[in-house]
Amino acid sequence: MNAAQVWRRLSGRSQSAKPPRVGGIVTESGPDAGPDDSHGIILYLEDITVSFDGFRALNALTLYIQTGELRCIIGPNGAGKTTMMDVITGKTRPDSGSAWFGQTLDLLSLNEPEIARSGIGRKFQKPTVFEQHNVYENLQLAAAGDKTPWATLFKPLSGTQRERIDSVLETVRLTDRRAARAGALSHGQKQWLEIGMLLMQEPQLLLVDEPVAGMTPQETERTAELLTSLAGQHSVVVVEHDMNFVRSIAKKVTVLHEGSVLAEGTMDEVQNNRRVIEVYLGE
Numbered sequence: 001m002n003a004a005q006v007w008r009r010l011s012g013r014s015q016s017a018k019p020p021r022v023g024g025i026v027t028e029s030g031p032d033a034g035p036d037d038s039h040g041i042i043l044y045l046e047d048i049t050v051s052f053d054g055f056r057a058l059n060a061l062t063l064y065i066q067t068g069e070l071r072c073i074i075g076p077n078g079a080g081k082t083t084m085m086d087v088i089t090g091k092t093r094p095d096s097g098s099a100w101f102g103q104t105l106d107l108l109s110l111n112e113p114e115i116a117r118s119g120i121g122r123k124f125q126k127p128t129v130f131e132q133h134n135v136y137e138n139l140q141l142a143a144a145g146d147k148t149p150w151a152t153l154f155k156p157l158s159g160t161q162r163e164r165i166d167s168v169l170e171t172v173r174l175t176d177r178r179a180a181r182a183g184a185l186s187h188g189q190k191q192w193l194e195i196g197m198l199l200m201q202e203p204q205l206l207l208v209d210e211p212v213a214g215m216t217p218q219e220t221e222r223t224a225e226l227l228t229s230l231a232g233q234h235s236v237v238v239v240e241h242d243m244n245f246v247r248s249i250a251k252k253v254t255v256l257h258e259g260s261v262l263a264e265g266t267m268d269e270v271q272n273n274r275r276v277i278e279v280y281l282g283e
């Protein structure tokens with residue numbers, strides 16, 4: 001039995017599931033086993049409070065994300081959106097509250113790399129691609145994860161790896177740019193490549209911070225299609241300021257204000273919410 005088979009047996013995953021990207025002890029409840037979302041909820045944040053010098057960036061924040069949903073988080077500057085992502089990814093530890101990935105992974109007991117390995121991918125605002133390498137190599141490097149990346153470029157790819165890269169290239173619509181140097185891509189294409197690099201690691205939950213900042217209208221539209229297409233297979237949480245963009249992709253919107261949920265519902269519901277209107281008018 002090879003490592004992949006062992007892992008599949010232990011984690012009860014299907015044939016298509018992939019082994020953990022780095023070595024480490026594989027257990028049913030360990031971070032590498034991935035979340036148990038059998039109750040239909042992939043992320044539980046409950047009563048999360050984060051203080052910076054007495055100032056509450058998050059104030060008893062409670063939020064649930066369902067498996068496969070595309071959730072948009074909006075809110076004025078300083079509402080706590082980035083801090084919320086920092087808590088989910090282990091970059092910031094809350095003073096109190098609980099954060100669970102599925103029912104069995106206590107995010108507050110895992111460090112940043114463990115959280116990433118457990119299946120939470122985060123896309124930061126600024127694209128971080130390997131500029132000197134071509135698009136295809138970037139995806140190859142991303143698949144290697146924490147392993148010595150450069151060696152992976154010289155190793156022949158397995159059929160499965162090639163298929164995976166081809167499928168991600170299709171998803172992010174960069175198939176015809178596969179041989180282009182990443183540094184030569186447009187801003188929008190770099191953002192899609194970085195989303196592709198996250199997808200190579202097959203995250204169940206994708207956190208995306210302001211994906212369309214600086215994009216052209218066409219790029220914005222394509223990004224809307226891309227994120228919409230990822231929902232279902234992945235759970236996607238998008239923080240974004242561009243309201244037209246949010247309107248174009250949103251099913252359910254959460255409005256944060258002063259570190260708590262101010263309103264939640266469809267875009268129409270939150271836009272007509274009196275408290276939301278007051279907060280945005282006062283900005």
Ligand code: ADP
Pocket residue numbers: 052056057075076077078079080081082083084
């Ligand atoms: P958003 O992303 O919604 O604009 P943030 O989560 O970045 O909001 O910030 C929430 C609040 O917490 C802001 O008032 C910000 O100044 C404060 N804050 C964030 N990070 C820190 C930090 N490391 N130290 C002190 N204050 C911080």
Ligand code: MG
Pocket residue numbers: 081082083
């Ligand atoms: Mg922010």
